[in-house]
Amino acid sequence: MRRHSGEIKIFSLRHRGNDRGEVYKMEVTKDTDMIRCPVCNANLRYSVTESGLKCEHCGHVEKIIDDKNRIRRDLTDSVMREHEPWKESAVFKCGLCNARTDTNKNEIMKVCPFCGSPNFLKTDELPVVKPDSLIPYKVTRQSALDLFKKWIRGKIFSPGKCRKRAVAENINSVFSPTWSFTAKTRNRYDGVLGKDYTVTRTDSKGNTYTTTETRWFNVSGSIDADYYDVLIPSGKLIPQKMSKKLEPYPVSNAVAYRQEYLAGRAAEHYSRDIKTCFSEFEKYIYNDLCQRIKRKHGADHIRYMNIDTAYDTKQFNYILLPNYIANFTYKKKYYNFYVNGATGKVVGRYPLSAPKILLTIAAIGAAIAGLWYLMGG
Numbered sequence: 001m002r003r004h005s006g007e008i009k010i011f012s013l014r015h016r017g018n019d020r021g022e023v024y025k026m027e028v029t030k031d032t033d034m035i036r037c038p039v040c041n042a043n044l045r046y047s048v049t050e051s052g053l054k055c056e057h058c059g060h061v062e063k064i065i066d067d068k069n070r071i072r073r074d075l076t077d078s079v080m081r082e083h084e085p086w087k088e089s090a091v092f093k094c095g096l097c098n099a100r101t102d103t104n105k106n107e108i109m110k111v112c113p114f115c116g117s118p119n120f121l122k123t124d125e126l127p128v129v130k131p132d133s134l135i136p137y138k139v140t141r142q143s144a145l146d147l148f149k150k151w152i153r154g155k156i157f158s159p160g161k162c163r164k165r166a167v168a169e170n171i172n173s174v175f176s177p178t179w180s181f182t183a184k185t186r187n188r189y190d191g192v193l194g195k196d197y198t199v200t201r202t203d204s205k206g207n208t209y210t211t212t213e214t215r216w217f218n219v220s221g222s223i224d225a226d227y228y229d230v231l232i233p234s235g236k237l238i239p240q241k242m243s244k245k246l247e248p249y250p251v252s253n254a255v256a257y258r259q260e261y262l263a264g265r266a267a268e269h270y271s272r273d274i275k276t277c278f279s280e281f282e283k284y285i286y287n288d289l290c291q292r293i294k295r296k297h298g299a300d301h302i303r304y305m306n307i308d309t310a311y312d313t314k315q316f317n318y319i320l321l322p323n324y325i326a327n328f329t330y331k332k333k334y335y336n337f338y339v340n341g342a343t344g345k346v347v348g349r350y351p352l353s354a355p356k357i358l359l360t361i362a363a364i365g366a367a368i369a370g371l372w373y374l375m376g377g
Helices: 141-153 160-165 240-246 274-294 352-373
Strands: 002-003 010-014 023-031 032-038 046-047 052-055 062-063 089-094 100-104 120-122 170-202 208-234 266-267 301-328 333-341 346-348
Touching: 120 333, 141 160, 141 170, 141 301, 141 333, 141 346, 170 274, 208 240, 208 274, 208 301, 240 346, 274 301
Parallel strands: 170 266
Antiparallel strands: 002 032, 010 023, 046 052, 052 062, 089 100, 089 120, 100 266, 170 208, 170 301, 301 333, 333 346
């Protein structure tokens, strides 16, 4: 495999412009500092079906030997200085949607690959943190489109025309930046828990009825808990809620980062640093421990809980997750959807049919009324 530069390649596609529905014609100019085919000297791009680099011209395939040795790095105060910078990358920023994209430092991009704005410029930001690992794509672009069709057709509360005719207008493969955290914890806690119980009472007319009350009690103790590869999204192209819905990702299939996996693809620049995401991880740990403590004491509610956490180990891994970002239109409105590039899971927004929802509610109400009547009122 050889790397060359100097040739200019221009291609066009259509993409959602902004929230007003304007559509730009994208012209992306790239300095092809690409990996070249050893047979015909054409560009090599990462192929999902071949799990390697495939020549766009002659079809020659260069296999990539996966390195499964993912190293978790100790999370220390100086970790950002010690972490290897991504020297071969540069950061581009969109002036319209504020998206940041990590690309090869020799690449020239004239428009934003996400919103189509021509106000897309290379910044003076320092080299970002180099990824430790990534999960390779296993879903092809065509498979992602087919999965979208199946997904939208299964939305029974969406208008019939939308389910039958919705077409993905744009689909881009983008590696999403994510911090993966692993920790072994020892925890001491004290708090107030509540357990529900049923009480039978009699009213003034002699009728009996039951009511649920809560008995509150103090607790204290210790609990150990280990966490492995908890994913905290750090990008913003995919909303946080959608990112969590796209899980799970097969983290066990992650490989050590190699530039070849990004041939012909883009990686979103992280917008939340490791400190911010670790704080979110700590909240995740607290909420998880609260549920564990509640189960330990057979409780139903938590009024107050104080937890002191000590870390035996605290590690992280900066990982890139494979996703497809796309949208479709219905009645001149845009609806975004996303496809997990490793599992094929589809999530997103879609229009709802008010008549279908009202008819379903009416049918459920009629069924309940009928059952009540049959049971003697």
